[in-house]
Amino acid sequence: MYQNWREEDLEAAMTSSSGYPRDSFGTDALWDTESFGMTPTSSFGAPNVSIPVQSPDKKNGLLYQRQHGPWSAQTNDGVMDKETYFNENLENTVEKERCNEMERARPVVYADDENTKILGEKSSVPATNLFQSTSGPDNFWNSNPYKAWNDSPITLKPTEPMVNSMHQLDAPIPGNIDTEELCEKLTQEIHKYYICRQYFAKKVLNKGPKVLRKMLKDPKPWNKLQSARVNYIRIYNWLNLPLEKRLGILDMELPEKKCETTETVKADLLNAPLPGKPDLDTEQLTEQLVQEIKTHEIPQAKFAKNDVRIYDRFNLPAEERMEYFKEDNINCSKKRKSFEYNAIDHHDNHRPIQNNLDVDDSNNQYNQQALQTSTDMGSNDALCIPESQIQAYLHRDDINDQYNHELLQNSNVRMHNHDPMLSNSDTDDSNNQYSHQPNNPYKRQPFPADINCAREVFKKEPFHSVDSILNKMARRTQTPSGVRSPSLNDVARLDDSYRGGSNNNSTKPTSSSSSDSAFEYYEGLLAAPLADGAVLDTKILCDSILQELAIKKIPQAIFAKRVANRCQGTLSELLRKPKPWDCVKTGRGIYVRLYNWYQLPEDQRMEIVDKKINIAVPEKKPVDGKGIRTTEAPAQKKPRTVFLPVQKSALQTIFEENPKPSADVMAHIAQTLELDNDSVANFFQNTRKRTNDQMKRNRHPQNDFQDYQENQKTDYY
DNA sequence: TACGAGTCAATAAC
């Protein structure tokens, strides 16, 4: 429910003065008692608020407090006073158990294409209420969704996060819609602008492709629609937007901006989705590829230049295929190895291809670089890949295939390491840290011992990578004395330490060294800060770490202690739900540690997390200026409260109405639900935080893109 | 004093 109002663009329209959402009727939330001219506490000493409780018992009750009356519960058997209600529903353990069972048994209805029909027939909120102003108090109470639930119980799970532009598509419409005409118009538009139907369904309707397909095929008359009207309203509003905005919602450019160069056309051809769901014989395909490479003497590095798929190549006419290799020779000697993970997608030819290939940027050869695998092969910068290597790759069948396959999924996601201060790119994405992420900053770089050589390598790197940034920082700025800022020299030295280079200045202890010195050594590596202004893409970093942990079977608990210097639970949540870098305040240190670990060579990485090696777990240190957690005389920790399902349900419902109740209100909630005040306060505090965190995570554009990838089939027009 | 951010750690879920 609150995912809609959590969306950024909705805030202005739907947020109350306190910064928290208004209800779906445009009024301040029910709990904002001031908006109803009420004081937080009534003459009874209890706040005039409603606490709807999804009671699972046979009475199917609904607890709320009347606006100016004492607590009561509306049940099918009539009105029940508060005490009776709670005696029956909260204090009776048998009843509580039934509550559990009923809650488990209650089917959850999702707002997806499968049950749109159900929702249309049985919505907790009348569809019209979503689009018509019901600001009057009568309307408000009459359309109380909890009342509706009581009449016709149904549990609505929040739909997927919607794009920010969604709210404008939900704007009220002047009257009824001729759905047939509307669908016809939409079909024309889809034709005209080559819009992917599935993408349209996702972006505009926030639904799956089936919904749109069904609508277009068989539009229902307006007066027979209920909640499904929302789809038509969104289409109506979308069609009424200016073209640029319409396409903007779909993340499309105006037609004249497309296919500006032949390069783009090529990219489109190569990145076209596969027709239907072809069952590719990948072995045959690779054999064909090798044959073709041999026959036409195509430089393998050339073939590997772009992140294209073999299937696409072979589906082009031979002449067109060869066109790709008529370009100027690329300078292999400056090129970082990119073949292994980019050129060939053995396993996943079904996957839609990256659609934002930066082929226009002829200087950027590495845009499509996928994440490196956990293997540490290729520490030499392969200049031109030998035939044996390509053959070995093409025919190999080892565990890394699976890993690479996983990683290739991420290759669709652009890395972000954009330092606006240092960027000399003329792209206009300085304010959009998630756009045009050209390289994998987390790729473990094989830094050569020779700094000059390294600079040569870095010369060809995209401007936004962390390595590039560090390199520039090293050249442009002098590190202030006493402050360690990693420069290229630092990193190169670090690299040398494990390579046994001649200029190895580090004192890496062997595993037989004392755990203290090992700890100090590794702690120094892990805690090394990034340069000022460096930006990490936390999402990709954490995904990469998760993959690494899975592949190497590193337990989170060990990794958490040894690398992250946090507890397992913290690490788990952080890895699964990373916050965008710019949303992290004092907690960047842990990401930096992960990044530093990921940059280490495999043997060091594994040594740090080796169960057999007893590395001293570091004392908790202040992180990013944050003070040390007080450990002196630890106060007795309150035993963990386990909320009963009914209590939890009530708290959540209240939270959706008012995430920030006053102390008085919370006290009353606590009293009513028979909880202690602290638990209630903690609940609101924690839920606010976690909701806000979710909102921040939703701003990771990759989330949208990944959702899109998952849903993407072949529903192109 | 209230609150956000970060975290621990118990425990539920797998």
Add this chain to the structure above:
DNA sequence: GTTATTGACTCGTA
């Protein structure tokens, strides 16, 4: 046994 969830807690700040 491992990972995910979440109530409780600390600290810094307004």
